[in-house]
Each structure stands twice: as structure tokens, then as C-alpha cells.
Amino acid sequence: MPALGADMEAGKLVEWLVKPGQHVKRGDVVAIVETEKGAVEVEIWEDGTVDALIVELGTIVPEGTVLATLHDGAGAAAPTAPRAVSPAPVAPVAQAAKPAPVVIAAERYKISPAARRKAQELGVDLAKLVPSGPEGVISLADVERAAPAAVAPGAPAVDRMEAMRRAIAAAMSKSKREIPHYYLANSIDVTSAVAWLARENAARSVQDRVLFAAVLLRAVVLALKEVPELNGVWVDDRLQMSQQVHLGVGIALRGGGLVAPAIRNAQDKTIPEMMAAVSDVIRRARAGGLRSSELSEATVTVTNLGEQGTETVYGIIYPPQVALVGFGRVASRPWVVDGTVQARDVVQATLSADHRASVGHRGAVFLSALDRLLQQPEKL
Amino acid sequence: MTPEQVRQAFIEALGQIAPEGDLDHLRAERPLRDQLDIDSYDFLQLVIALHERLGVDIPEADYQRLATLQGALDYLNAATAAMRS
Numbered sequence: 001m002p003a004l005g006a007d008m009e010a011g012k013l014v015e016w017l018v019k020p021g022q023h024v025k026r027g028d029v030v031a032i033v034e035t036e037k038g039a040v041e042v043e044i045w046e047d048g049t050v051d052a053l054i055v056e057l058g059t060i061v062p063e064g065t066v067l068a069t070l071h072d073g074a075g076a077a078a079p080t081a082p083r084a085v086s087p088a089p090v091a092p093v094a095q096a097a098k099p100a101p102v103v104i105a106a107e108r109y110k111i112s113p114a115a116r117r118k119a120q121e122l123g124v125d126l127a128k129l130v131p132s133g134p135e136g137v138i139s140l141a142d143v144e145r146a147a148p149a150a151v152a153p154g155a156p157a158v159d160r161m162e163a164m165r166r167a168i169a170a171a172m173s174k175s176k177r178e179i180p181h182y183y184l185a186n187s188i189d190v191t192s193a194v195a196w197l198a199r200e201n202a203a204r205s206v207q208d209r210v211l212f213a214a215v216l217l218r219a220v221v222l223a224l225k226e227v228p229e230l231n232g233v234w235v236d237d238r239l240q241m242s243q244q245v246h247l248g249v250g251i252a253l254r255g256g257g258l259v260a261p262a263i264r265n266a267q268d269k270t271i272p273e274m275m276a277a278v279s280d281v282i283r284r285a286r287a288g289g290l291r292s293s294e295l296s297e298a299t300v301t302v303t304n305l306g307e308q309g310t311e312t313v314y315g316i317i318y319p320p321q322v323a324l325v326g327f328g329r330v331a332s333r334p335w336v337v338d339g340t341v342q343a344r345d346v347v348q349a350t351l352s353a354d355h356r357a358s359v360g361h362r363g364a365v366f367l368s369a370l371d372r373l374l375q376q377p378e379k380l
Numbered sequence: 381m382t383p384e385q386v387r388q389a390f391i392e393a394l395g396q397i398a399p400e401g402d403l404d405h406l407r408a409e410r411p412l413r414d415q416l417d418i419d420s421y422d423f424l425q426l427v428i429a430l431h432e433r434l435g436v437d438i439p440e441a442d443y444q445r446l447a448t449l450q451g452a453l454d455y456l457n458a459a460t461a462a463m464r465s
Contacts, residue, residue, distance in 0.1 A: 198440060198441075209424060282421050307419045
């Protein structure tokens with residue numbers, strides 16, 4: 001069971017996507033766990049052939065637990081996790097040799113986290129559901145329709161929110177307890193970047209339009225190259241800088257809650273690629289299809305709270321990261337340009353950073369670089 | 381396309397981006413964003429869905445005209461009528 005980020009220590013196994021005898025490659029999604037932040041896809045980190053599925057569906061599994069064992073191809077069975085935690089209970093699964101082991105659902109259901117949870121509560125078999133949603137997505141209504149009639153609307157949805165609230169509380173308390181934050185804010189004139197994007201978008205089909213947030217994310221990645229001590233994690237009393245930028249993006253979940261999955265290797269992404277990656281994680285965060293690596297590997301996080309009009313965000317760092325970049329609303333402001341007051345599009349960029357890992361001067365260099373980069377959007 | 385069909389298509393597109401929203405009780409003059417908790421990403425998905433369902437290509441400059449249910453229906457009725465002629 002992989003780490004799922006600083007605020008989650010366990011998940012409930014709800015679906016196996018592989019069966020004994022099946023060949024898997026590093027990076028394959030092998031199982032789905034339900035967490036307070038939605039359904040998460042568990043990836044495997046080695047190539048091999050599945051030997052036995054050890055954990056039964058419905059079990060709540062802490063981080064580090066062996067979920068299944070693998071053959072490494074040389075004939076010996078090896079545990080998939082660094083070490084086996086206990087003599088494994090016998091897994092009640094079909095043997096690979098049998099022709100049609102159907103114990104495990106080999107197919108991934110498209111279903112929202114809320115609907116998946118409801119289906120479990122009500123004992124509804126996902127395989128028997130007829131999705132009514134777009135692209136075959138099973139909705140809450142589909143589940144409720146399929147459920148036996150007299151089911152009281154339950155409190156568990158409240159429990160889930162409560163669990164998520166507690167998880168966020170734990171991570172943020174840890175952050176404020178352990179991380180000596182410092183905060184910086186710059187107002188950045190983004191008029192030329194906004195105009196540039198409008199021109200770009202006018203030439204694009206509706207499907208390929210880019211949101212301004214993708215431009216900001218690209219600029220953050222480039223500015224981090226100049227101040228690399230903001231990109232990494234603080235572990236064992238020291239800063240471990242990261243060569244790659246795994247860019248966490250704060251995503252509000254419908255109905256409350258927050259998740260900050262990482263766009264992996266964001267340093268290599270152009271603005272359109274960044275937009276595609278952001279769209280992908282937002283969609284999966286809300287539909288419940290994030291991967292375990294995305295929840296644990298971010299090296300820095302960006303939060304954009306301008307949507308509701310907020311001007312300035314002073315964020316709390318997500319441990320063990322060492323910086324969080326915030327953006328407020330892009331607003332038209334009176335601004336002095338060449339000695340005259342003009343109406344310009346201005347955004348407040350903020351940096352919350354860990355003073356153990358960087359000093360304020362370097363944070364200021366980062367925000368200044370961000371400003372400079374955003375003045376030449378065509379070069380981003 | 382009749383106004384009722386346009387309305388139907390719009391509500392379906394909204395349901396696609398805000399599946400948990402209460403679409404039966406939308407207030408026609410209040411911003412959709414406040415009623416359905418949609419952000420700019422959701423709004424872009426809505427514009428894409430409307431393009432697919434109605435064939436209308438909504439430029440960014442017109443986005444604000446779709447801020448409310450009434451505004452959106454007025455805009456879409458005009459746009460679909462313009463496509464016919």
C-alpha cells in the first residue's frame with residue numbers, strides 16, 4: 001500500500017484490477033482504494049506476474065501493507081512491497097491456472113466517488129448497473145435507482161466529509177507546527193499575458209482553449225528553475241531538492257474538500273500540455289481516479305483562489321514540501337506605466353515558503369522571476 | 381431548434397459538469413457559478429459540451445453573456461437561430 005500523501009495513512013481496498021497469473025508492468029494500475037479524498041488508483045512499482053492477492057476487498061489497509069505478491073519472472077515469488085509485514089492470510093482468490101477466474105472485476109468502472117461509496121453502502125453490484133451519465137459514467141442516481149427500495153438516506157456522506165476534514169486538519173496542523181513559514185506577495189501586471197492568451201485562444205478550437213491558470217503554472221515551473229530550493233521536500237532535517245518539478249495543484253472538490261494531486265514532470269510541459277495535464281487531474285480528482293503517486297510525490301504546490309474574487313492567498317505548505325505558490329484574482333486595476341496611470345490586468349502572486357529550506361531573499365528572487373517571465377508570454 | 385430543445389440541451393450540458401447540482405430549481409437571473417459552484421475549468425467544459433450538443437462556437441469574449449440561466453438561453457437561442465439562417 002503506497003503512501004497517499006501527508007494527510008492520509010490508510011485506504012479501503014475496493015477493487016482489484018489484476019488477477020493472479022496476470023503480467024504487470026511498472027506503473028500499471030492494479031487496485032482501487034477508497035479514501036476520504038475519493039477513489040485512488042494504486043500503481044505497481046515493479047514488473048512481474050501477479051502471484052497472490054493478499055488483501056481482501058473491503059479491508060482498510062494502512063500505508064506499507066503488502067497488498068499482493070509478484071513473481072519476478074525468474075520463478076521466485078517476491079512481495080511487491082519492500083517487506084512483508086506479516087504471514088499473509090490465505091487469499092481467497094481464483095488460481096491463475098483455471099480458465100475463467102471471475103472473482104475479480106478486471107474492468108474499471110467509471111463512477112464518481114460518491115456513487116461508488118453509495119453502491120457499497122447499499123450493496124449494489126457495479127457490474128449490474130446501467131450508467132445513464134455521459135461517457136458511461138455511473139452516477140449517484142444510477143446507484144440509488146438500482147438499490148433495494150426501502151433504504152434510508154444515510155449519514156455516511158457526512159462521515160466522509162468529516163474524515164476529509166480531519167485529514168486536512170492533521171496535515172495543516174503538522175505544517176503549522178513544524179514548518180516555519182515566511183510569506184511574500186507581489187502584484188504582477190499580466191496585461192500582456194492575458195492579451196496574448198486571448199489571441200491564442202481565438203485561433204483555437206473550443207476543445208483546445210487554454211485557461212490562464214496554465215500560463216501561470218508554466219511561469220511557476222520556469223521560475224522554480226532559478227530558485228530550485230523551493231522545489232523539493234524537507235525530510236530528515238534537511239532539504240532534498242528535486243530535479244523534476246512534480247507540480248501539485250490545489251483542486252476544490254464539489255461539495256467541499258480539497259485535494260492537491262501532482263502534475264508529474266511539469267518541467268517538460270508546454271502551456272498547451274500543461275492545460276491538458278491540469279484538465280486531466282481536475283477531471284480525475286472530481287470523478288475519483290487519481291493515482292497514488294500523484295498524491296504523494298508533489299515537490300511544490302500551486303493554489304489559485306481567484307475564482308470567487310479573492311485577491312491574495314497566504315497558503316499553508318503541504319508537508320513535506322517547502323513552498324506553496326498562490327494566485328488571486330486577475331483584476332483590472334489602476335496601474336502606473338511609464339509615469340501615467342493606466343487600467344491594467346493585475347494578479348497578486350504569493351509565496352509561502354519554509355524558512356528552513358530557503359531565505360526570504362531567495363523567495364523574493366522567485367517572485368521577481370515570475371513577474372519577468374509573465375511579461376514575455378510568447379517565450380514561456 | 382425550439383427554445384425548449386435549447387433549454388433541454390443546456391440543462392443536460394450543465395448536468396454533465398455539475399452532476400450533483402440541483403438543476404430543477406435554478407434561479408434564472410442568478411449567476412450559475414454561485415448556484416452550482418462551478419469554476420473556470422467547469423465553465424470551459426460547459427462551452428465544449430454546448431459546442432458538441434448545439435454546434436455553437438462560443439468565443440471567449442461572449443462568456444460573460446452565459447453567466448446566468450436566462451442569459452445563456454437568450455444567447456443560445458439567438459446563436460442557433462443565426463446558424464439556421
